[in-house]
Amino acid sequence: MMAIDLRSDTVTKPSDGMRNAMVKADVGDDVYGEDPTINQLEEAAADLLQMESALFCASGTQSNLLALLCHCKRGEEYIVGQQAHTYQYEGGGAAALGSIHPQPLNFEHDGTLDLDKVLNLIKPDDFHFPQTRLLCLENTRGGRVLPISYLDSARKFVDTNNLNMHLDGARIFNAAVDLNIHASKISHYFDSVSFCLSKGLGAPVGSILCGTTDVIKKARRWRKTLGGGMRQAGLLAAAGLYALENNIERLSEDHANAKLLADGLNEIKQLNIRSDDVNTNIIFLELDNVNQEELRTYLKSKGILIQGRNKIRLVTHLDISKKDIAITLKAFKNFFN
Numbered sequence: 001m002m003a004i005d006l007r008s009d010t011v012t013k014p015s016d017g018m019r020n021a022m023v024k025a026d027v028g029d030d031v032y033g034e035d036p037t038i039n040q041l042e043e044a045a046a047d048l049l050q051m052e053s054a055l056f057c058a059s060g061t062q063s064n065l066l067a068l069l070c071h072c073k074r075g076e077e078y079i080v081g082q083q084a085h086t087y088q089y090e091g092g093g094a095a096a097l098g099s100i101h102p103q104p105l106n107f108e109h110d111g112t113l114d115l116d117k118v119l120n121l122i123k124p125d126d127f128h129f130p131q132t133r134l135l136c137l138e139n140t141r142g143g144r145v146l147p148i149s150y151l152d153s154a155r156k157f158v159d160t161n162n163l164n165m166h167l168d169g170a171r172i173f174n175a176a177v178d179l180n181i182h183a184s185k186i187s188h189y190f191d192s193v194s195f196c197l198s199k200g201l202g203a204p205v206g207s208i209l210c211g212t213t214d215v216i217k218k219a220r221r222w223r224k225t226l227g228g229g230m231r232q233a234g235l236l237a238a239a240g241l242y243a244l245e246n247n248i249e250r251l252s253e254d255h256a257n258a259k260l261l262a263d264g265l266n267e268i269k270q271l272n273i274r275s276d277d278v279n280t281n282i283i284f285l286e287l288d289n290v291n292q293e294e295l296r297t298y299l300k301s302k303g304i305l306i307q308g309r310n311k312i313r314l315v316t317h318l319d320i321s322k323k324d325i326a327i328t329l330k331a332f333k334n335f336f337n
């Protein structure tokens, strides 16, 4: 029996169509710039986000790190969410490898960073302080989509304050599909954007960093420094191309499945999911008076995998069908009865 794996959208496996595209990929040495499939993917990604240039990276951790290294030098500062992936879940790479000083602050409940609070954290031009160079946002943030009006204000804010702005857009296409807009309507506010091919888009490996020609040229140099110069990686890029061509629009199915799951779970009287805790393909579930270990073990015995500590996170993706949602709801209901 195939598990119904709701732990993350990173667990997706390449489809037959994607595997076929990988097998047939035309390849070359990408360190020489000679892998046609990687070149094609980078052009397609830059075109999609309407940015000048793009770079194929091993992971989102790497593409975010490259962006930070391009925008900030040793001893300079970036402002970032306290709970941001870039700050908390990327091994402290900016500090460990770039000597970049982080200035974290709490995300607001809607996933934004309050620009008045950010303003107070920008350091004056005084040699006591690190120089603030960059504001880093996340979209989607915990599955939550940032309003376009906020992105517009943030762009004006960074322009006024002489900062660059990077987007950790690991799930930028979930945001775009939710808003029913082209992803370039999000990316165009930023100096650089990183997104993942290996989550809801279903590729086995890879992320893309998009930005100006100048940023991407620097990022290519840093990627080599970090040991990320890959050779015939067109085999991987072919999966990425397939994902961009076939798996963006279908993200709406994942969002519909998440909504279906949330509505069903809300029928269980012990559970109360706030509607603003259901966003795109991620649901957060607070379980106060429930033995979570028992729940996890019970669901596992039914072939359903979940993860989380105080808050359970349920993530829908292209290997979760509507039928899987029905099976999951039945198992939850049995457990709570």
Ligand SMILES: *Cc1c(COP(=O)(O)O)cnc(C)c1O
Pocket (backbone or CB within 6 Å): 059, 060, 061, 062, 064, 085, 086, 138, 168, 170, 171, 196, 198, 207
């Ligand atoms: C998954 C993710 C990343 C990148 O993670 P990798 O596992 O390194 O690809 C970055 N930001 C966010 C918000 C993510 O969810």
